[in-house]
Each structure stands twice: as C-alpha cells, then as structure tokens.
Amino acid sequence: MLDVNLQSVKTNPWLRGVLLIGLIALALWMARSKLYSFTSETAFTTITGEHIVLKALHGKPVLVTFWATSCPSCIKEIPHLVTLYKQFHSRGLEIIAIAMAYDRPNQVVAMTREQKLPYLVVLDITSEYARQFGRVWATPTTLLIDQNGTVAKRKIGAFELMDMQARIEQLLKG
Template sequence: MKTNPWTKRLLVLLLIPLALWMARSEKYTFTPNTALTTITGERITLKALQGKPVLVTFWATSCPSCIKEIPHLVALYKQFHPKGLEIIAIAMVYDPPNRVVAMAHEQNLPYPIVLDITSEHAKAFGRVWATPTTLLISPDGSVAKRDIGAFDPNDMQARIEQLLKG
C-alpha cells in the first residue's frame, strides 16, 4: 500500500511538537548525588555545586549548532564563573571520546567536559536525545530553563544574572 507523501509530512509535523512537549514535561531524575567525571579525571557532584547556578549543555562534535554555541558558552563562563556560575558540557554517547578530547583542547574550553559513555547522564537529565540541549539549574537544584536546540545567548545571560542576584 502506497502512502501519500503529504500524509508522511503531516505525521512528522505532528510528531515533532509532541516529542518536544514530552521532553519539556519530562521529570528529571538527577539528584544532588549525580556524579560526573570529566575528561581530566575530575569528579563533580551536583551536591557540591548546590548554591550556585549550573549550566549543563549536551553536545556533540558533529553538531554544527553545538559548535556555534561554544563561543557563547565560553563568554558566559568568562563573565559569570568568577561570580559563581558553573558550566558543564556533556558529550553524547555517540561522540567518539578522542574527538571530544581533541576539540576541547583545540577550542581551549575553560569549563569541564564530561563523556557520557553509557547515556547515563542523558537519561538522568530528562532523556536528552537532541543536541544541543541546555539546562540551566538554579542554586536550589531545580531546572530554571531547558532549551532543545541552540539557546538565545541574551536570554541565557539575563537568566544567569537573575539567578546570581537571587
């Protein structure tokens, strides 16, 4: 049985908003004890970061939007890290570790980079499936903002400033 091409397009148009809605309404399972190990071997727990805003970004070296966001992330880090902001970049499971490490060095990334070898972190932070996905976690540990796709740098800057004041 042949399917009308318009039927396929309509189905895709209906499924994309549903997937985005499901991802935004997803309950997050990360806890203050969620532990992350960086490419340099440093162990970070969210519990140790409580009281600070934390920006967690899921990315991949093969993702053009992720690469485009790097200068914005570096600028946010340089501007707000001295005031308490932490940024953690988590590379997706399908990203080869050697490429992640090489890009981190090439781009001279100042914030910690984590490899998600088993998809454990993508699951813990709300079943992250698209890159980039960015979560801004408030000092009390709640998710203040979740962006699927590239974030708006001006909006993110304003939100971070508000969390640092609060």
C-alpha cells in the same frame, strides 16, 4: 452539593470535559515530575579526571549542555558558552558540557583542547546523564539549574546568548 456518579459522567458532556482536563493535567504533572532523575548525588568525571558531585555545586547556578562534536549548532554555541563562563564563573556559575554517547571520546578530547574550553567537559558513554537530565536526545540541549537544584530553563536547540545572560544574571541576583 455536586452529586457525581459514573452514569452522570457518561451522559453529561460538561462533566466529561472537566474529568478529561483533570486527567490530562494529572498526566502532565506526573510526566514533568519524572522528567528529571538527577539528584544532588549525581556525579561526573571530567575528561581531565576531575570528580564532580552536584551536591558540591549546591548554592551555585549550573548550566548543563549536551553536545556533540558532529553537531554544527553545538560548535556555533561554543563561543557563547565561553562568554558565559568568562562573564559569570567568578560569580559562581558552573558550566558542564556533556558529550553524547555517540561522540567518540578522542574527538571530544581533541576539540576540547583545540577550542581551549575553560569549562568542565564530561563524556556520557552509557547515556546515563542524558536519561537523568530529561531523556535528552537532541543536541544541543541546555539546562540551567538554579542554586536549589531545580531546572530553571531547558532549551532544545541553540540558545540565545542575551536571553541566557539575563537568566543567569537573574539567578545570581537571587
């Protein structure tokens, strides 16, 4: 039987290492478990006035992207999002594009109209969604949420279209 007491931890480097690794693993697990605070009750109102509750999307994969009209990578990503929407929406994929709090609402609405975005666009005026979806601070940040509401992929920066297509296809095949 392993007899561990405070004195042996202080004097035995192996025990200190094991304890340190355990504490780091615990801290990472706790940080990860609190990273996302969105729930099935999280609700959005789109720029067109449509009210969406995540619970209503249960059973469907959902791609949530945080973006800004002033973000060059976000603008370059729009055609990829449109492609994903056209390719997978009829099979159940929902896309929610959340504009960051610093983005002016009139600019978001104008760009949505100019680009003829087919997916849902939401304003995050208070940064509440950015907090709930993992303290988002950089754009673009994209989360792919599986049919059970679990984050299957989180990407900070522009995503690769082929990689995202493969991941969505995998989710849809179950």
